[in-house]
Amino acid sequence: MTGKHAKVAYYPGCALEGTGHAYNRSTKAVGKALGLDLVELKNWNCCGAMEVKNIDPKLQTYLSARNLSIAGEMGFDTVMAPCNGCYHNLKKAEYDLAHDPASRRVNNELSAKAGHGAYEAGRVNTIHALDWIKEAIGEDGLKARVKNSLKGLKIANYYGCMYTRPRHIFPEKDKGPGSESTAKPHFMDDLLAAAGAENVEYPLKTACCGGAHTLSDSDTSTKLVLNLLTTAEACGADVIATECPTCHTGLEMHQMRAEKVFGRKTTVKILYFTQLLGMALGLSARKVGVHENMSESADLLRARGLGR
Protein backbone atom coordinates (compact mmCIF):
# COMPACT_ATOMS: atom_id res chain seq x y z
CA MET A 1 0.00 0.00 0.00
CA THR A 2 1.44 3.32 -1.03
CA GLY A 3 -0.58 5.56 1.26
CA LYS A 4 -1.71 7.55 -1.74
CA HIS A 5 -5.50 7.74 -2.24
CA ALA A 6 -6.14 5.96 1.07
CA LYS A 7 -9.13 8.27 1.51
CA VAL A 8 -10.64 10.00 -1.50
CA ALA A 9 -13.89 11.68 -2.43
CA TYR A 10 -16.19 9.33 -4.32
CA TYR A 11 -18.38 10.46 -7.17
CA PRO A 12 -20.54 7.49 -8.23
CA GLY A 13 -22.63 9.42 -10.75
CA CYS A 14 -26.13 8.55 -11.93
CA ALA A 15 -25.35 5.37 -13.86
CA LEU A 16 -23.91 3.67 -10.79
CA GLU A 17 -27.23 4.17 -9.03
CA GLY A 18 -29.09 2.61 -11.96
CA THR A 19 -27.90 0.25 -14.69
CA GLY A 20 -24.38 0.24 -13.29
CA HIS A 21 -25.36 -0.61 -9.73
CA ALA A 22 -23.18 -3.72 -9.75
CA TYR A 23 -20.19 -1.50 -10.51
CA ASN A 24 -21.05 0.73 -7.54
CA ARG A 25 -21.46 -2.26 -5.26
CA SER A 26 -18.25 -3.95 -6.40
CA THR A 27 -16.19 -0.74 -6.30
CA LYS A 28 -17.21 -0.09 -2.71
CA ALA A 29 -16.66 -3.73 -1.75
CA VAL A 30 -13.18 -3.76 -3.28
CA GLY A 31 -12.31 -0.49 -1.55
CA LYS A 32 -13.39 -1.92 1.77
CA ALA A 33 -11.47 -5.15 1.20
CA LEU A 34 -8.35 -3.15 0.36
CA GLY A 35 -8.71 -0.81 3.31
CA LEU A 36 -9.35 2.22 1.12
CA ASP A 37 -11.83 4.80 2.29
CA LEU A 38 -14.38 6.24 -0.13
CA VAL A 39 -16.32 9.28 1.03
CA GLU A 40 -19.27 9.99 -1.22
CA LEU A 41 -19.72 13.60 -2.31
CA LYS A 42 -22.51 15.29 -0.43
CA ASN A 43 -25.45 16.38 -2.55
CA TRP A 44 -23.68 15.55 -5.81
CA ASN A 45 -25.39 16.21 -9.11
CA CYS A 46 -25.30 14.75 -12.61
CA CYS A 47 -22.01 15.43 -14.44
CA GLY A 48 -23.98 16.68 -17.42
CA ALA A 49 -23.56 13.28 -19.05
CA MET A 50 -24.74 12.95 -22.62
CA GLU A 51 -27.94 14.88 -22.40
CA VAL A 52 -26.76 18.25 -21.10
CA LYS A 53 -23.45 18.14 -22.95
CA ASN A 54 -25.28 17.65 -26.24
CA ILE A 55 -27.44 20.71 -25.72
CA ASP A 56 -25.30 23.14 -23.73
CA PRO A 57 -21.67 22.12 -23.18
CA LYS A 58 -20.92 25.05 -20.90
CA LEU A 59 -23.77 24.07 -18.62
CA GLN A 60 -22.24 20.59 -18.55
CA THR A 61 -18.92 22.14 -17.55
CA TYR A 62 -20.65 23.94 -14.69
CA LEU A 63 -22.46 20.80 -13.51
CA SER A 64 -19.21 18.81 -13.43
CA ALA A 65 -17.38 21.73 -11.81
CA ARG A 66 -19.98 21.88 -9.05
CA ASN A 67 -19.07 18.31 -8.08
CA LEU A 68 -15.39 19.24 -8.04
CA SER A 69 -16.27 22.26 -5.93
CA ILE A 70 -18.08 20.03 -3.42
CA ALA A 71 -15.05 17.76 -3.19
CA GLY A 72 -12.89 20.78 -2.42
CA GLU A 73 -15.31 22.06 0.19
CA MET A 74 -15.26 18.62 1.83
CA GLY A 75 -11.51 18.97 2.15
CA PHE A 76 -10.45 16.60 -0.63
CA ASP A 77 -7.89 17.23 -3.34
CA THR A 78 -8.83 14.05 -5.22
CA VAL A 79 -12.15 12.74 -6.46
CA MET A 80 -12.55 9.23 -7.83
CA ALA A 81 -15.14 8.64 -10.57
CA PRO A 82 -15.47 5.00 -11.70
CA CYS A 83 -17.76 5.76 -14.65
CA ASN A 84 -15.90 6.66 -17.83
CA GLY A 85 -18.56 9.22 -18.73
CA CYS A 86 -18.32 11.00 -15.38
CA TYR A 87 -14.53 10.73 -15.33
CA HIS A 88 -14.35 12.16 -18.85
CA ASN A 89 -16.77 14.99 -18.06
CA LEU A 90 -14.98 16.03 -14.88
CA LYS A 91 -11.68 15.99 -16.77
CA LYS A 92 -13.24 17.99 -19.58
CA ALA A 93 -14.58 20.55 -17.12
CA GLU A 94 -11.12 20.85 -15.62
CA TYR A 95 -9.65 21.40 -19.08
CA ASP A 96 -12.31 23.89 -20.16
CA LEU A 97 -12.00 25.95 -16.99
CA ALA A 98 -8.23 26.06 -17.37
CA HIS A 99 -8.27 27.01 -21.05
CA ASP A 100 -11.54 28.66 -21.98
CA PRO A 101 -12.50 32.08 -20.57
CA ALA A 102 -16.12 31.69 -21.73
CA SER A 103 -16.47 28.45 -19.73
CA ARG A 104 -15.00 30.17 -16.67
CA ARG A 105 -17.44 33.04 -17.05
CA VAL A 106 -20.47 30.74 -17.30
CA ASN A 107 -19.22 28.67 -14.35
CA ASN A 108 -18.77 31.80 -12.23
CA GLU A 109 -22.21 33.13 -13.13
CA LEU A 110 -24.06 29.87 -12.48
CA SER A 111 -22.15 29.18 -9.26
CA ALA A 112 -23.06 32.64 -7.94
CA LYS A 113 -26.67 32.12 -8.94
CA ALA A 114 -26.72 28.74 -7.19
CA GLY A 115 -25.12 30.29 -4.12
CA HIS A 116 -21.86 28.37 -3.88
CA GLY A 117 -18.25 29.12 -4.59
CA ALA A 118 -17.10 28.68 -8.17
CA TYR A 119 -14.67 25.85 -8.75
CA GLU A 120 -11.24 26.94 -9.91
CA ALA A 121 -9.20 24.68 -12.16
CA GLY A 122 -6.33 22.86 -10.48
CA ARG A 123 -7.84 22.47 -7.03
CA VAL A 124 -9.14 18.91 -7.28
CA ASN A 125 -7.63 16.03 -9.23
CA THR A 126 -10.06 13.64 -10.90
CA ILE A 127 -8.99 10.00 -11.03
CA HIS A 128 -10.60 6.84 -12.36
CA ALA A 129 -11.16 3.68 -10.31
CA LEU A 130 -8.24 2.15 -12.21
CA ASP A 131 -5.90 4.97 -11.11
CA TRP A 132 -7.24 4.65 -7.58
CA ILE A 133 -6.34 0.97 -7.10
CA LYS A 134 -3.21 1.09 -9.23
CA GLU A 135 -1.79 4.07 -7.34
CA ALA A 136 -3.08 3.23 -3.86
CA ILE A 137 -2.33 -0.48 -3.78
CA GLY A 138 -0.29 -1.29 -6.87
CA GLU A 139 0.25 -4.67 -8.46
CA ASP A 140 2.52 -5.98 -5.71
CA GLY A 141 0.09 -4.92 -3.00
CA LEU A 142 -2.74 -6.57 -4.85
CA LYS A 143 -0.81 -9.80 -5.36
CA ALA A 144 -0.17 -9.95 -1.64
CA ARG A 145 -3.89 -9.67 -0.91
CA VAL A 146 -5.20 -12.19 -3.44
CA LYS A 147 -7.03 -15.04 -1.74
CA ASN A 148 -8.60 -16.66 -4.76
CA SER A 149 -6.46 -16.24 -7.83
CA LEU A 150 -8.04 -15.60 -11.21
CA LYS A 151 -5.50 -18.08 -12.59
CA GLY A 152 -6.64 -19.69 -15.81
CA LEU A 153 -9.24 -17.06 -16.52
CA LYS A 154 -8.61 -15.50 -19.92
CA ILE A 155 -9.63 -11.88 -20.06
CA ALA A 156 -10.01 -9.31 -22.84
CA ASN A 157 -9.83 -5.85 -21.30
CA TYR A 158 -12.18 -3.35 -22.90
CA TYR A 159 -11.62 0.31 -21.98
CA GLY A 160 -14.03 1.98 -24.39
CA CYS A 161 -13.56 5.48 -25.68
CA MET A 162 -14.09 8.02 -22.92
CA TYR A 163 -11.24 6.78 -20.74
CA THR A 164 -8.66 8.02 -23.24
CA ARG A 165 -10.33 10.40 -25.71
CA PRO A 166 -9.88 13.19 -26.51
CA ARG A 167 -6.25 12.97 -25.45
CA HIS A 168 -5.81 16.61 -24.50
CA ILE A 169 -8.12 16.38 -21.48
CA PHE A 170 -5.90 13.68 -19.92
CA PRO A 171 -2.56 15.46 -19.45
CA GLU A 172 -1.29 12.87 -16.96
CA LYS A 173 -1.49 10.05 -19.51
CA ASP A 174 1.25 9.19 -22.04
CA LYS A 175 4.02 10.29 -19.67
CA GLY A 176 6.20 7.24 -20.19
CA PRO A 177 6.80 4.23 -17.93
CA GLY A 178 4.25 3.93 -15.16
CA SER A 179 1.71 6.23 -16.74
CA GLU A 180 -1.40 5.18 -18.60
CA SER A 181 -1.33 5.06 -22.39
CA THR A 182 -4.07 6.56 -24.53
CA ALA A 183 -3.07 4.47 -27.54
CA LYS A 184 -2.90 1.17 -25.67
CA PRO A 185 -4.24 1.49 -22.12
CA HIS A 186 -3.00 -1.15 -19.70
CA PHE A 187 -3.98 -0.27 -16.10
CA MET A 188 -6.86 -2.76 -16.07
CA ASP A 189 -4.61 -5.40 -17.66
CA ASP A 190 -1.99 -4.73 -14.97
CA LEU A 191 -4.42 -5.07 -12.07
CA LEU A 192 -6.13 -8.20 -13.35
CA ALA A 193 -2.78 -9.81 -14.15
CA ALA A 194 -1.74 -9.10 -10.56
CA ALA A 195 -4.89 -10.92 -9.46
CA GLY A 196 -3.74 -13.95 -11.48
CA ALA A 197 -5.74 -13.52 -14.70
CA GLU A 198 -4.32 -14.27 -18.10
CA ASN A 199 -4.92 -11.21 -20.26
CA VAL A 200 -5.33 -11.93 -23.95
CA GLU A 201 -3.94 -9.55 -26.55
CA TYR A 202 -7.16 -7.78 -27.50
CA PRO A 203 -6.78 -5.44 -30.48
CA LEU A 204 -10.05 -3.56 -29.96
CA LYS A 205 -9.62 -2.39 -26.36
CA THR A 206 -10.50 1.23 -27.17
CA ALA A 207 -12.54 0.66 -30.33
CA CYS A 208 -15.93 2.32 -30.79
CA CYS A 209 -18.98 0.42 -29.52
CA GLY A 210 -21.45 2.95 -30.89
CA GLY A 211 -22.49 3.59 -27.31
CA ALA A 212 -23.93 7.07 -27.73
CA HIS A 213 -26.07 5.77 -30.59
CA THR A 214 -27.24 2.68 -28.84
CA LEU A 215 -30.90 3.68 -28.98
CA SER A 216 -31.01 6.05 -31.96
CA ASP A 217 -29.12 3.74 -34.31
CA SER A 218 -29.25 0.35 -32.66
CA ASP A 219 -28.17 -1.72 -35.65
CA THR A 220 -24.86 0.14 -35.97
CA SER A 221 -24.22 -0.33 -32.25
CA THR A 222 -25.15 -4.01 -32.37
CA LYS A 223 -22.83 -4.67 -35.32
CA LEU A 224 -19.93 -2.84 -33.62
CA VAL A 225 -20.51 -4.68 -30.34
CA LEU A 226 -20.87 -8.03 -32.10
CA ASN A 227 -17.46 -7.48 -33.67
CA LEU A 228 -16.02 -6.59 -30.25
CA LEU A 229 -17.48 -9.82 -28.83
CA THR A 230 -16.46 -12.14 -31.67
CA THR A 231 -12.96 -10.67 -31.69
CA ALA A 232 -12.65 -11.25 -27.94
CA GLU A 233 -13.69 -14.85 -28.49
CA ALA A 234 -11.21 -15.21 -31.35
CA CYS A 235 -8.54 -13.98 -28.93
CA GLY A 236 -9.50 -16.85 -26.63
CA ALA A 237 -11.14 -14.72 -23.94
CA ASP A 238 -13.58 -16.24 -21.44
CA VAL A 239 -14.49 -12.81 -20.13
CA ILE A 240 -14.52 -9.20 -21.31
CA ALA A 241 -13.59 -6.99 -18.36
CA THR A 242 -15.14 -3.53 -18.33
CA GLU A 243 -14.52 -0.34 -16.36
CA CYS A 244 -17.48 1.75 -17.50
CA PRO A 245 -21.21 1.23 -16.92
CA THR A 246 -22.12 2.48 -20.39
CA CYS A 247 -19.69 0.09 -22.09
CA HIS A 248 -20.80 -2.73 -19.82
CA THR A 249 -24.51 -2.25 -20.41
CA GLY A 250 -23.95 -1.74 -24.14
CA LEU A 251 -21.98 -4.97 -24.45
CA GLU A 252 -24.56 -6.93 -22.47
CA MET A 253 -27.55 -5.44 -24.24
CA HIS A 254 -26.18 -5.80 -27.76
CA GLN A 255 -24.91 -9.30 -27.05
CA MET A 256 -28.54 -10.25 -26.53
CA ARG A 257 -29.76 -8.10 -29.42
CA ALA A 258 -27.19 -9.63 -31.80
CA GLU A 259 -28.63 -13.05 -31.08
CA LYS A 260 -32.22 -11.87 -31.37
CA VAL A 261 -31.90 -9.64 -34.43
CA PHE A 262 -28.98 -11.11 -36.36
CA GLY A 263 -29.06 -14.70 -35.05
CA ARG A 264 -25.44 -14.39 -33.90
CA LYS A 265 -24.82 -15.97 -30.50
CA THR A 266 -21.65 -15.23 -28.56
CA THR A 267 -20.77 -16.76 -25.22
CA VAL A 268 -18.01 -14.54 -23.85
CA LYS A 269 -18.99 -13.24 -20.37
CA ILE A 270 -18.99 -9.58 -19.39
CA LEU A 271 -17.88 -8.56 -15.90
CA TYR A 272 -16.71 -5.34 -14.29
CA PHE A 273 -13.01 -5.40 -13.40
CA THR A 274 -14.00 -4.57 -9.82
CA GLN A 275 -16.17 -7.71 -9.71
CA LEU A 276 -13.20 -9.80 -10.86
CA LEU A 277 -10.83 -8.13 -8.41
CA GLY A 278 -13.37 -8.51 -5.60
CA MET A 279 -13.69 -12.24 -6.19
CA ALA A 280 -9.90 -12.53 -6.34
CA LEU A 281 -9.81 -10.82 -2.95
CA GLY A 282 -12.12 -13.52 -1.63
CA LEU A 283 -15.46 -11.72 -1.86
CA SER A 284 -18.57 -13.64 -2.87
CA ALA A 285 -20.19 -13.22 -6.27
CA ARG A 286 -23.21 -11.72 -4.53
CA LYS A 287 -21.08 -9.24 -2.62
CA VAL A 288 -19.75 -7.85 -5.89
CA GLY A 289 -23.15 -7.84 -7.58
CA VAL A 290 -22.68 -10.56 -10.20
CA HIS A 291 -26.39 -11.33 -9.86
CA GLU A 292 -27.13 -7.79 -11.08
CA ASN A 293 -25.39 -8.34 -14.41
CA MET A 294 -27.42 -9.25 -17.47
CA SER A 295 -24.53 -11.39 -18.72
CA GLU A 296 -24.94 -14.79 -17.07
CA SER A 297 -21.55 -15.86 -15.76
CA ALA A 298 -22.49 -18.12 -12.83
CA ASP A 299 -21.46 -21.37 -14.56
CA LEU A 300 -18.09 -20.00 -15.58
CA LEU A 301 -17.38 -18.62 -12.12
CA ARG A 302 -18.47 -21.85 -10.46
CA ALA A 303 -16.24 -23.87 -12.78
CA ARG A 304 -13.30 -21.64 -11.86
CA GLY A 305 -14.09 -21.73 -8.17
CA LEU A 306 -14.62 -17.98 -8.04
CA GLY A 307 -17.07 -15.93 -5.99
CA ARG A 308 -18.18 -18.69 -3.63
Added chain:
Amino acid sequence: MDLDAVAARLDAIIETGDATLADAAPELATELLELGEAVLVRWLAAHGAVPTWRSVEGFRLLALHRQAARGEPSFNACRETCRELVYHHNLIRLEPTHADVARRIRLGAMVARHLALFVGGKLEVAGLGEFCCSSRPLHTGEGIGSETAPAARPN
Protein backbone atom coordinates in the same frame (compact mmCIF):
# COMPACT_ATOMS: atom_id res chain seq x y z
CA MET B 1 -14.41 -0.95 -53.78
CA ASP B 2 -17.57 -0.26 -51.75
CA LEU B 3 -17.93 -1.03 -48.06
CA ASP B 4 -20.17 -4.05 -48.64
CA ALA B 5 -17.53 -5.59 -50.86
CA VAL B 6 -14.84 -4.86 -48.25
CA ALA B 7 -16.96 -6.43 -45.52
CA ALA B 8 -17.71 -9.48 -47.67
CA ARG B 9 -14.03 -10.02 -48.42
CA LEU B 10 -13.10 -9.65 -44.74
CA ASP B 11 -15.80 -12.13 -43.74
CA ALA B 12 -14.45 -14.55 -46.34
CA ILE B 13 -10.91 -14.22 -44.94
CA ILE B 14 -12.18 -14.82 -41.40
CA GLU B 15 -14.01 -17.97 -42.54
CA THR B 16 -11.05 -19.40 -44.48
CA GLY B 17 -9.23 -22.44 -43.09
CA ASP B 18 -5.90 -22.16 -41.31
CA ALA B 19 -3.78 -23.86 -43.96
CA THR B 20 -5.07 -21.66 -46.78
CA LEU B 21 -4.51 -18.51 -44.73
CA ALA B 22 -1.00 -19.60 -43.74
CA ASP B 23 -0.05 -20.35 -47.35
CA ALA B 24 -0.91 -16.81 -48.41
CA ALA B 25 0.18 -14.93 -45.29
CA PRO B 26 2.33 -12.14 -46.83
CA GLU B 27 -0.22 -11.44 -49.57
CA LEU B 28 -3.07 -11.38 -47.08
CA ALA B 29 -1.17 -8.98 -44.83
CA THR B 30 -0.91 -6.58 -47.74
CA GLU B 31 -4.54 -7.13 -48.70
CA LEU B 32 -5.74 -6.34 -45.16
CA LEU B 33 -3.99 -2.99 -45.32
CA GLU B 34 -5.44 -2.31 -48.75
CA LEU B 35 -8.94 -3.15 -47.52
CA GLY B 36 -8.47 -0.72 -44.64
CA GLU B 37 -7.29 1.92 -47.11
CA ALA B 38 -10.33 1.26 -49.29
CA VAL B 39 -12.59 1.99 -46.31
CA LEU B 40 -10.93 5.35 -45.63
CA VAL B 41 -10.83 6.22 -49.33
CA ARG B 42 -14.57 5.65 -49.40
CA TRP B 43 -15.06 8.07 -46.49
CA LEU B 44 -12.84 10.74 -48.05
CA ALA B 45 -14.48 10.43 -51.45
CA ALA B 46 -17.91 10.74 -49.87
CA HIS B 47 -16.73 14.03 -48.38
CA GLY B 48 -15.35 15.40 -51.63
CA ALA B 49 -11.70 14.97 -50.69
CA VAL B 50 -8.98 13.55 -52.90
CA PRO B 51 -7.50 10.63 -50.95
CA THR B 52 -3.81 11.09 -50.32
CA TRP B 53 -1.10 8.80 -51.68
CA ARG B 54 1.33 9.96 -49.04
CA SER B 55 2.33 7.80 -46.12
CA VAL B 56 2.75 8.34 -42.40
CA GLU B 57 5.28 6.14 -40.60
CA GLY B 58 5.52 4.24 -43.89
CA PHE B 59 1.82 3.50 -44.25
CA ARG B 60 -0.77 5.07 -46.54
CA LEU B 61 -3.48 3.85 -44.15
CA LEU B 62 -2.20 6.14 -41.40
CA ALA B 63 -1.89 9.06 -43.81
CA LEU B 64 -5.46 8.51 -44.95
CA HIS B 65 -6.63 8.43 -41.35
CA ARG B 66 -4.80 11.64 -40.57
CA GLN B 67 -6.36 13.26 -43.63
CA ALA B 68 -9.84 12.08 -42.64
CA ALA B 69 -9.45 13.23 -39.04
CA ARG B 70 -8.31 16.74 -39.95
CA GLY B 71 -11.01 19.05 -38.62
CA GLU B 72 -13.04 15.98 -37.66
CA PRO B 73 -11.79 14.92 -34.21
CA SER B 74 -14.52 12.29 -33.86
CA PHE B 75 -12.69 10.36 -36.55
CA ASN B 76 -10.04 9.66 -33.92
CA ALA B 77 -12.48 7.02 -32.70
CA CYS B 78 -10.83 4.75 -35.28
CA ARG B 79 -7.24 5.96 -34.86
CA GLU B 80 -6.19 3.03 -32.69
CA THR B 81 -8.10 0.63 -34.95
CA CYS B 82 -5.96 1.80 -37.89
CA ARG B 83 -2.79 1.43 -35.84
CA GLU B 84 -3.82 -2.08 -34.77
CA LEU B 85 -4.34 -2.97 -38.41
CA VAL B 86 -0.83 -1.79 -39.21
CA TYR B 87 0.47 -3.76 -36.22
CA HIS B 88 -1.19 -6.96 -37.44
CA HIS B 89 0.14 -6.38 -40.94
CA ASN B 90 3.66 -6.06 -39.55
CA LEU B 91 3.24 -9.08 -37.32
CA ILE B 92 2.14 -11.25 -40.23
CA ARG B 93 4.82 -9.93 -42.59
CA LEU B 94 7.60 -10.33 -40.08
CA GLU B 95 6.71 -13.91 -39.19
CA PRO B 96 4.77 -15.35 -42.14
CA THR B 97 5.55 -18.92 -41.10
CA HIS B 98 4.69 -18.47 -37.42
CA ALA B 99 2.52 -21.26 -36.01
CA ASP B 100 -0.12 -18.70 -35.05
CA VAL B 101 -0.16 -16.85 -38.36
CA ALA B 102 -3.69 -17.92 -39.38
CA ARG B 103 -5.13 -16.58 -36.14
CA ARG B 104 -3.18 -13.36 -36.57
CA ILE B 105 -4.62 -12.94 -40.06
CA ARG B 106 -8.15 -13.51 -38.75
CA LEU B 107 -7.64 -10.98 -35.95
CA GLY B 108 -6.27 -8.49 -38.48
CA ALA B 109 -9.38 -9.05 -40.57
CA MET B 110 -11.59 -8.48 -37.51
CA VAL B 111 -9.79 -5.22 -36.81
CA ALA B 112 -10.31 -4.16 -40.43
CA ARG B 113 -13.96 -5.18 -40.13
CA HIS B 114 -14.32 -2.88 -37.13
CA LEU B 115 -12.91 -0.03 -39.20
CA ALA B 116 -15.41 -0.80 -41.96
CA LEU B 117 -18.29 -0.98 -39.49
CA PHE B 118 -17.32 2.29 -37.81
CA VAL B 119 -16.88 4.20 -41.06
CA GLY B 120 -20.03 2.62 -42.51
CA GLY B 121 -21.94 3.66 -39.41
CA LYS B 122 -20.49 7.15 -39.55
CA LEU B 123 -21.44 7.53 -43.19
CA GLU B 124 -25.03 6.88 -42.13
CA VAL B 125 -24.96 8.80 -38.83
CA ALA B 126 -22.32 11.52 -38.96
CA GLY B 127 -22.43 12.03 -35.19
CA LEU B 128 -20.92 8.63 -34.43
CA GLY B 129 -17.89 9.25 -32.21
CA GLU B 130 -18.68 12.96 -31.99
CA PHE B 131 -20.04 13.08 -28.46
CA CYS B 132 -17.55 10.71 -26.85
CA CYS B 133 -14.28 10.66 -28.75
CA SER B 134 -14.15 14.35 -29.64
CA SER B 135 -16.17 15.51 -26.63
CA ARG B 136 -18.31 17.72 -28.81
CA PRO B 137 -22.05 18.31 -28.60
CA LEU B 138 -24.34 16.77 -31.19
CA HIS B 139 -27.23 19.16 -31.08
CA THR B 140 -25.69 22.60 -31.28
CA GLY B 141 -23.26 24.36 -33.55
CA GLU B 142 -21.50 25.86 -30.58
CA GLY B 143 -17.90 24.71 -30.31
CA ILE B 144 -16.74 24.34 -26.74
CA GLY B 145 -14.42 27.15 -25.90
CA SER B 146 -14.91 28.92 -29.18
CA GLU B 147 -12.56 31.62 -27.95
CA THR B 148 -9.67 29.19 -27.73
CA ALA B 149 -11.15 26.37 -29.82
CA PRO B 150 -9.76 23.46 -27.78
CA ALA B 151 -12.07 21.06 -29.62
CA ALA B 152 -10.34 21.95 -32.87
CA ARG B 153 -6.95 20.83 -31.58
CA PRO B 154 -5.40 17.92 -33.41
CA ASN B 155 -5.75 14.93 -31.11
